[in-house]
Amino acid sequence: MPKLEIYLPDGTRTSRDLIEEKVTIGRLADNAIQIDEGSVSSHHAELTLEHGEYHLHDLGSTNGTFVNDEQVTDAVLRQGDQVRFGKVEAVYAQETVGEGSAPPPEVPQPVEVQPGESSHRPVDFKNSSPFAKIAPKHDPVSIGVYALAFLSVLAAGYAVMQTLSMAMPG
Numbered sequence: 001m002p003k004l005e006i007y008l009p010d011g012t013r014t015s016r017d018l019i020e021e022k023v024t025i026g027r028l029a030d031n032a033i034q035i036d037e038g039s040v041s042s043h044h045a046e047l048t049l050e051h052g053e054y055h056l057h058d059l060g061s062t063n064g065t066f067v068n069d070e071q072v073t074d075a076v077l078r079q080g081d082q083v084r085f086g087k088v089e090a091v092y093a094q095e096t097v098g099e100g101s102a103p104p105p106e107v108p109q110p111v112e113v114q115p116g117e118s119s120h121r122p123v124d125f126k127n128s129s130p131f132a133k134i135a136p137k138h139d140p141v142s143i144g145v146y147a148l149a150f151l152s153v154l155a156a157g158y159a160v161m162q163t164l165s166m167a168m169p170g
Contacts, residue, residue: 002054002077004047007089009037018054023047025085026059039063039086039113047077054092056083063087063113087113 002018016033024031026044041061047054058065058073063086067075077083077092084090127133
């Protein structure tokens with residue numbers, strides 16, 4: 001059974017058997033494989049089973065997806081491929097491997113990850129909210145009513161102050 005061995009930066013290791021036809025990988029909890037690490041995008045990549053092979057697709061991640069130290073957008077995974085999501089290393093295994101037989105991959109040089117400098121809405125972005133956007137209303141009658149109420153409060157305050165000043169002996 002294919003699986004993905006994931007080596008987290010804190011030194012812990014986790015293994016995930018790949019039994020689904022589509023496996024999403026990312027930082028958010030709605031992914032099949034959640035990797036809570038800052039260099040991993042919220043929806044980083046996905047694995048899809050096509051003709052008995054897992055295909056890795058980068059989902060436009062900020063820090064990229066790499067297979068055997070080459071940045072990829074699409075790749076077919078083979079036994080022993082080293083995969084990296086941001087700074088998180090993983091190894092793809094097609095068969096069940098005995099415990100401890102796959103050491104963590106060595107990184108020849110430190111991986112420098114930079115946060116995105118800018119962010120913008122994708123051209124094909126569509127709002128999926130079932131609620132219509134409420135546009136601010138500029139009703140001149142309401143503004144007039146609020147202005148009149150405010151002036152009335154000021155006039156009442158002024159009248160009370162005048163009454164009190166006349167009632168005080170002087």
